[in-house]
Amino acid sequence: MATCHPEFVGGEVIGDDEVRIDLRVEMPLHCQADGISDTGVRIVEPVTLRIPSKYPWRSPQVRLRADFPRNFPHLHPGGADAPPRPCLVDGDQDEFFLQFGLVEYGVFHLLEQVAVWLRKAAVNHLIDPVQGWEPAMRRGLRDTIAFDAETMRATRLKAGGYIAWRGRFGRTGADDATLLDGASVWINSDGVKTPLSTTDKSLFSVSPMSNGGTLGKTVIGIVWADKPPSGGTYVSDRYTPDDVTTIDELRARADTLGCRRGLDLFLSNLERSWQGWHLNQPIPIGIVLCVERPVHLIGSNSAIELLPYVVEIRPYDQRTTGIVRGGDEPVRPALHYQTLNAPLLRTLAGVPERPALALLGCGSVGSKLALHAARSGQSIIAISDEGWLRPHNMARHALSPTAVGQPKTAALADELAGFSLSPTLYQDDIASALRDEAIRAKVIPAGTGIVVNATASLAVREALSTAIRPHDRARYIEAALFGRGRMAYLLVDGASHNPNHNDLMAEMYATLADGEAIALLADPETGLAEIQIGQGCGSLTMTIDDAQLSMMTAGLAKEIDHAADHPNADGLIVTGVCDIDTPTTRWTRQTVPSFETVVIEGSDGWELRISQRIAAKIRSSAAASPHAETGGLLVGLSSARMKTVTVVDLLDAPTDSTCSAGLFVLGTTGLQDAIENRHQASGRTLFDVGTWHSHLADEGPSALDWRTATELAAGRAPPSVLLIVTPLRFHALIAKDTNGG
Template sequence: MAADDEASAADHVLRVALQHSQCVGGEVLEEEHGLERVRIDMNVEMPLDMKADGVSSSGVRTCEPVVLKLPASWPWQSPRFYLREDFPRHFPHLMPFSTPPRPCLIDGNQDEFFLQFGLVDYGVFHLVDQLAVWLRKAAINGLIDPDQGWEPMLRRGYRDIVELDAENARSLVDRKGGWAVWKSKYYRRGDASGRLGVDAEAWMSSDGERTPLKTSEGDDTFTASPMRGGIRMGSTVVAIIWPDKNPDGSAFVHSTYMPEDLETLGKLRARAEEIGCARGLNAFLSNLERSFDGFVLPAPIPVAIVLCARRPVHLIGTESNIELLPYVVDIRAEPERRSLFAQGDDEPVSPAAHYQSISAPLLRSLSGSPDQSPLVMLGCGSVGSKLALHAARSGQNILCVSDQSSLRPHNMARHALGPSHVTENKADALAKELEGFNLRPEVHKGDLGSDLRDPKIAEALLPKHAGAIINSTASLSVREALVDAATPRYRPRLFEAALFGSGRGAFLLADGPKHNPNHADLMAEMYATIGGTRAGKLLFDKDEGLEEIRIGQGCGSLTMKMSDARLSAMTASLAVEIDALLAAPATDGTIVMGTMGDDTPATRWVRYQVPAFETVTIAGTDGWELRISKRVADRIRAEAASYSAVETGGVMIGCTSARLKSVTVVDLLDAPPDSTRSATLFMLGTQGLHAAIEARHEASGRTLFDVGTWHSHLQDTGPSGTDWNTAAELAAERTPPSILLIATPKRFHALMHTKGQD
């Protein structure tokens, strides 16, 4: 379908259009304002009875002339299609205020649709095909599919905007009819004498707060700032008006599609009458006039009017049958006036586009996120701030934010907040940012490590109605304080997120049911299992871990060198993992590890399920507890079963917390070759033991230690006198704690000899 070199663009378009089976004729027209034009004649398929009349019941002819205008930027833009001047206007998918009528052929950008085909010929042909489909549906009134829903009035391209929560407005609508007034902010661009929608424009934004109509000294319902840069801002109102009931008491339903062609207050009154809102509109306008008695304003102020039309079926994409029809009109409270509307019913009215205000349902809809329980963010640094904003943008509520430090200039390298917040407390600054998402979190600026141990403060930091607590402080004291504060009955799930290895590694900890395993367990388990992996190299290698870098005159900070892009990529993935874990019931604890290559942004994520740790009270102590990884407990039982005729044992590897009074076991060392086993006694050998313990310590990044020994009993008997003597010997020989674990066929026993014991 290549055009001849001598042929005009219009000739080319006509020749391509005539290739379509429904295009039965046409001609190249004279240019208009320097633009080439083509008329094509489209055969319209319709039922035989309509075809015999030459026109369908909806007013579409069997042969419709359509004019194609080629834009000045052709072929970088698509042809514009125009129907005949007297084509019926009651159809959906007609561009508003277009003369002649212009059909909306594409659900989206028509130019992008046209350009995607590469060759002009294919682009033109497919647009003509879309036109044929549009006309065929129009002929049988099929442009609205009741099963799909009501097609809202096309409001594309309007300059005036009304921003409000649609569901909030729809919630006002009842069977009786009425009206309500909301506070609104506005900006109006253009000269005071300019006409809205033509040479002036307004943006109205309301959060749905009701207000009485009044104007008096000191009242701020209606205000107007001085003009700056051609823009005036201030306060005004939005009126929400819904239809009265029918005389028989039934709900008023309007089922006729209307073109959006309003231009005056008189036509707005007629539209309100048509959809059952006349009484409410007249009442609002009368009260508006009355409220301005004796009051003068120095400039025009835009007022928004939203008519609520009840449709016979739900609107496409919603569950509601209430269509919002927003309009904007200037009121002019001038001296010596007879009315706020100087031209009466000829006062210009501008149809407006509706923008959904920021709300959790809107954000969830656009992000595809489920309705999640609210969060608490402990730590508002680079990781915490980004996780908080990811959650806010997915429609999740944030109940509390906590951080005791302030934003400093170096934080701007990768913090979610901008330089305007430098010197502010991080939690304060993040809370201010979240206000833009209609979130009002509590702000805590104290030391979490100590405040979480205060029951009253902890109650505020860990609200019971939260869904999750996210700790991004990378602080051992905060981790342990959080573990200590979360009792088994506390229902919200705890998460810890951190980056390491200059941002090439990240981990996420999610505790298990009733907080077992807890975060201390999971950290120990992570240290025990990532040796030899890229994650282990990044976390444990002194050249890949945390570095001290200069951030100011003569000062240093323990932080990491990484770009904002790298940090953002890793925290975004952590946010996805948190969402996934919250969406499913917790059956185990979880460790999520992510590592990025040195020369590529490709990241590998691995998820480890960690069952509940077995817990054993340690005899001989003031309430200490031994916590044993299931992986280790299973290994102990398996080895004991394999030595069914003699006692066996080995060395336990793990970590200790005096604050939590816990010893956590996450690995074992086999008994040295010089160990002895008998039916009544196990003696741990020493050959190579010290070297093995030191090697395991180094392999864990110097995080895991020898925490005691274990041995088996062939019968279900507790610690013997010999065991207590062994415990005393262990305490004398080893750095505390030195736990002695006894594995019987049915249970574990643990003991520790402490100073002062006989």
């Protein structure tokens, strides 16, 4: 197959597992005449394919001639005694090779990648300077240093030198193993600066692991280039091979990058910091050379390239030095992993920074919403729940069984700590806390941008709606599941919390056209049930498996994110209904404008809240009857705790109603049947909450209106509101209680 490649000119089988392929390299005419390019690439390049033992499940390994120039990007790191290895694909070379069904095609396309690589190397076009500087290849290395790159770049020392960060390490391999022979290292740092002190014994430690490795504390030396004699900053504009394998080679590498003085200073101070004490196991040390390039790095706005390495010291008793092999002490280039933080998570999720979140309710839904938010890099600054994790919670909860027996808030906080989140905790009655000014800030702290109520509690919903404070700009969101997890809803209040969640819940019941969704909301067969969780005790919960709950909660999390990323002055109702036997779910969004509010005269501070949809219908009906008063029945919800009557629907006036220029009298024919039918159609949720009628002139309630209100109230459960619409405004009144009740 290699002979079929257009650039093939020769080759030979070297052994059982090696083949040499000679490839012609395209280059400018003047270079062809010389037989070599200006960059050192020959007109014919020998390429060795080493066949791995797991071939054809693994790709052949490609190597160039031993004296091939090493000052190119896209070369894998390696020692000077190993032949250069080009990086041929953006990703895993094995996966690239395996994508071709026939092995021969895989070899052919691998050779094509080599030919393209050599062609670009010949004219020094392996990267496009407009795209930026190509960082040194680190793929496939065994050792890792994890830190926040931007935090490290911010430590820049203009005059050069070093600073040290505290770190933690994990090491595998025997104590006498070296980095080049059997040992591998992971070092992690949170970016805590520290001096290298001879008296601070907390800098270093080591303890054994059960698998034979070690864990402990260490440091990372961050080395910066000296300022050049000409002033300004030291800029390294040449690629150099990353073939460091020893301390002396690391010093030479630092010398070419202007970092030698800082590196030597770090190593000497590191040696001095061990004076007077010892540990009898090797301690890995991280070293990062910080190098300024002439242009920004590809994929970054910064021109600072960070080159990490690991070395080990052996501060044994009776030693003369911790670097026991001197200049031959093994050193290995290391991978850099970004530490787990919000920017990294947002980058991986492909999402913007979102407002800080306060979570009410840490049950199955709340815990899963919290972890979805945390994994997207969103700050969670407060969590509240008065419950404790019990064994039965593990059927659906986001946390593991090891958390059983802990408060839900504390257990969830422990999990969030791994994401560098430290929310405030409130473990008591949430509804009471929201109504108490002295405690409310523990539930919704300053700086909260989004409040998510995942309690499925009417008390919390109403308390949250009454807990609004001036200049409270956080958006309130309620999320819940019904119908054994087949139905989900999300409520997002409007700007200035109008409409609020009570308004939106009433509006949802009034406008939900999906009969299946209404049934799932209201059907007792799919609602809460008493589940026995122990002898003599039960839990009021839904029977639902974790997969169903996780699937629907993930949808709710996506809708919360959408609401955060696309803020709207209107309120929002989102519903999702899942098929009974497939994961297919239909989601709908409905925007809801702010409700009109009218103070109810004759009440003790009650308020009438009218959906704009209904307000428009009332005004339209009144305008359509300019010579006679007209009216009808108000349908909605009421709350004595909030002192609100919410109107979200109308019923037409019965046919025996009286309409005249000065009077409207509501008839009775078919009225009770109409009320009952509407109540049933809403899942037995919406009720008759009063009546409305029009005035032809802009005048408020008359004495007759007050008498009418009293008469209407006598036949209805309180409160019974009388709404009057005039050409300019609404008036609302309620009959005064004349019975002392």
